[in-house]
Amino acid sequence: MTLIYKIFRAGEWQALERDGETTGAPVDLADGYIHFSTAETAPGTAEKHFAGEDGLILAALDADTLGDALKWEPSRGGALFPHLYRPLRREEVLWAKPLPLRGGAHDFGDLL
Template identity: 35%
Template sequence: MSTPTYIYKIVPASAVPPSPLPDALPVSQLDSSDGFIHLSTAGQVPGTLKQFFSDEDSVCILRIPYATVEKDVKWENDKGKGGVGEENVFPHLYNGLRLGNAEIETIAEWKWNHGWDAAINQAITDCWLIY
């Protein structure tokens, strides 16, 4: 499978990143306890939203150029194995839990509107959510 152009971090709107972005944003409890930053490809974002962010009114999607973090990304399934872009294999960032201005290219805020489909479709139409 080809390498992605971008990978994405989803954060609840309650954790909106400040502007300007710092060197490192605060990490979620899950990321902290797992020791890496959980990320998604464009194709995985819809499932991640539905599974983990269905109770949120809005979220921020952080777009990260893959080439910027590639050396620190491991592609893992729930057993810690997998290859780039494989089904049910997610990008995990192992860089000391640092995600900030050096890694994040842009941020989009998405509003829940009877689901995430409208926001997802708009991001695809705008060529913002791309593999």
């Protein structure tokens, strides 16, 4: 199993729960794919794109089950990031947990 992670704002997570699928956040829609992170890159993603935001949800998925629509592409610093070129379905999420903001930084604790 290869775990990958998606950081959701509360409203985005609620919409996924309600609708059963999502095409992602505004940045995902603009780029044409849903952005994910690895355990190594998730803290940097939180710092760069969600700095100071509270009420976030960290969701884990098994990359091996997402099929050919998941592409690993170079991004920040040449690191490979998983990008999903189709809607994400709620049933593909293995777990989702709050990503607390403590002292101005997101505390991943034992989530990754």
